[in-house]
Amino acid sequence: MPEQPTGAVALTVRSLRKNFGKFVALDGVDLSVRQGERRAVIGPNGAGKTTLINVLGGQLVGDSGSVMLGTRNLMKKYPHQMSRLGIGRTFQISSTFPRMTVFDNMLSAHVCSASWWFSLSAGRLKRIKDEVMSELEIIHLDRMADQVVEDISHGDRKRLEFGMVLATKPSLLLLDEPTAGMGLQERHELIDLVLKEVTRRKLTLVFVEHDIDIVFKAAEHITVMALGKVFAEGKPEEIAKHQGVQEIYLGG
Amino acid sequence: MEGVTLFLIASGLTLIFGVSLVINFAHGSFYMLGAFLTYQLYPHILYRTVPGFYITIILCGLIVAVLGLLFEVLLMRRVYHTEHLMQLVVTIAGVLIIRDLVKVIWGVNEAASPVPDALAGAVVIGGNYIPSYQLAMVAVGIVVLILMYAALNYTRAGIILRAATDDRGMVALLGINQAYVFSGVFFVGSFLAGVAGGLAASFEAVDYLLDTRVIINAFIVVIIGGLGSLSGALIGAIAVGVLKALGLLWVPEISFVGAYLLVAVVLMVRSFRRSVE
């Protein structure tokens, strides 16, 4: 039984709009996610899911509307500011440091989010070595620590990216298609890992996902988007029964 | 009059960048080769006549175009998949190699090619004496402009080239071999550089340092006009030509710095416009 979300509102999006030239990507999106909630955002291609995640992560700037994290306005903030405010995200195509080793990737994540990132002391790096290794253990990459990321598999890279985001100690986690391009078994392993860590660290999770099995397994609430708007919202069982949603997915 | 050669060389540079995203430092070297080849060949081809002059220039343009093609096929093609920096280095290495080869073949002294006899005079227009040669060059510039416009808009190859500038992926989707497009654009770009060099041979001191002088000017033109834009190259060439003329007229010291300040300002304005979007 998934827990009922009870905490305060973590993320509030009000009438968010974003145009690319004449194309309306977000046409007044409203969204409210409670603390500790696990929210899936689904919808057909071009519904605006990734645009929404990119606005929340700061990679894109919304044209109008508001995005609030708790009581803090996030509109027009840069990605690095979003990160400092506790928003961690992964990208649809996993984004890591390809020329570094797995270990250095994780180390970078630690250092980037540390308050002493400008330090010149190598001792600082040595001192967090064990911590970095244990972070790698969590995502089952400790044995590959010395491998260069360019050489590891797609799935491993996705897992590494997720681990790196965790290492920045976010309070809100945004995952853009965390299981895209993976095999069936690998997908479920990854989402189990995500659920375990999200529960353990009491994180708020917002994720975009196409695999409907994964969505129903992981989400407490589902937001269905279509044509840049929120089309429907509710618990998984409500969405499953929703007439319109079935039409979008089946009838198009 | 520099404006015409500047436009020719800049349009080649911008075409190559637009399609292959390579900033070709060796482009100035191809220009220099065009100039030296004209100096070398003109005496053997209806020397001092106008038709001989045009034949020489076009012939030299073609020779340089073939060299540009070889440069692309033998060297550049091996580094497209690597980072931009590596591509730049190959073109810089090309500059060094061509410069020393030019030194070996033509020495370090200045070479000059004569203006055809028929164009040595001047024409009176509105009370001013305008050298015929300058008019002939403007004519060449206009002809090339029209030819390029026509080629880009009405020929299949031209349309593919424009498509490639807009969206590289699309060309692949159309089932066109991207390698041909890249080679083609180096061929055309080098041809333009060779022709420009041939024209310049008659009014500019040609020596082995011509390459850097001209490539820097071409960069200024291309950046002011916008990388990858042909009409931009035209506007940039006119802007730089006017700026240089004005600068040389009023404050000679500032003309050089002025052109670069303009480049810096143009780049900064672009960046701020982009970050506002």
Added chain:
Amino acid sequence: MTEANPPSRPLDVDSTAVNWKLTGVLVALTAIALFVLDPRSVFAITEVMIFVLFASALNLVLSYSGMVSFGHGVYFGLGAYGIALTVARFDWPIWAGLMAGPVLATIAGLVYGFLSVQLTFIYAGMLTLACAEVTFGIAHQWFSFTGGESGITGYVVTRLGLSPEMFGLTVLIVVTVSLLLLWRIVHSPLGLVIRAVGENPMRAGAMGHNRKTIQLIAFTISGFFSGVAGTLYGVFHGNVFPDYVGAQFTLDGLVMVLLGGLYSFSAGIYGAVIFKLADNIVSHYFELWELVIGIILMSVIILSPAGIAGYVNRLLEHLRRRTHA
């Protein structure tokens, strides 16, 4: 792909320490060479050391910060102009002039860097070129202040009046300390953040670091060390000319780094040594030395993008495995 983008050496937290043994041996050998070789060689070694520092400073920008600079001669040359102008025009004492060189270069790095990081890759590179040419123009045209084309000469006694050997030793000490500092920076938390931004600004951004800020930090640091090298060069020759901020020094620096091999700390060291050796030896016997450099450069890029450092690292790796086995 792997071959084209040679992996940066694993950081391996335990090996961030300086290899004191190797450093000591190299420094000692150089010092001995300064005192036993003929004056011509001492002159050449001193010059090589100065360029090792310049190339290593440029390497910080090229290999680690993900930027390109087509105008690094500026920061080198301003080091020399810094001391020349303050001493010759404002009558500053020599020691203050020696400080002024690197400071002027740092300020230029900060200002031009600030402008350049607003743009990305090739546009940023073009802006560094434009800034460099503007600086060159000023140095070249402002006759009453910079001395124009004839530069400023005689503002200090050549080599500060030291014997060639003692000056060489001074340069050796300054360059060694500077390289150790650069090593410290590259292998520190800050260095890791610079590398992260250089390799993937989007990922680094999503983890709390603004590309512009970090690249500006790297560029300014590089400007400082280039300025140190330039100050040494100015004092070495006792003069300064507009060419010091010009395109030739920029190009030489770029060639050195790429010859040495990107993504390796030692790129600047190998590159400068080989480049200057070729300059001194090849150009002595063979006029076409640019041709030689061009061909070497082309072969390095096409056959082994990791450069000389890549070869040496592979060789060392090979030797280490054999001794372990």
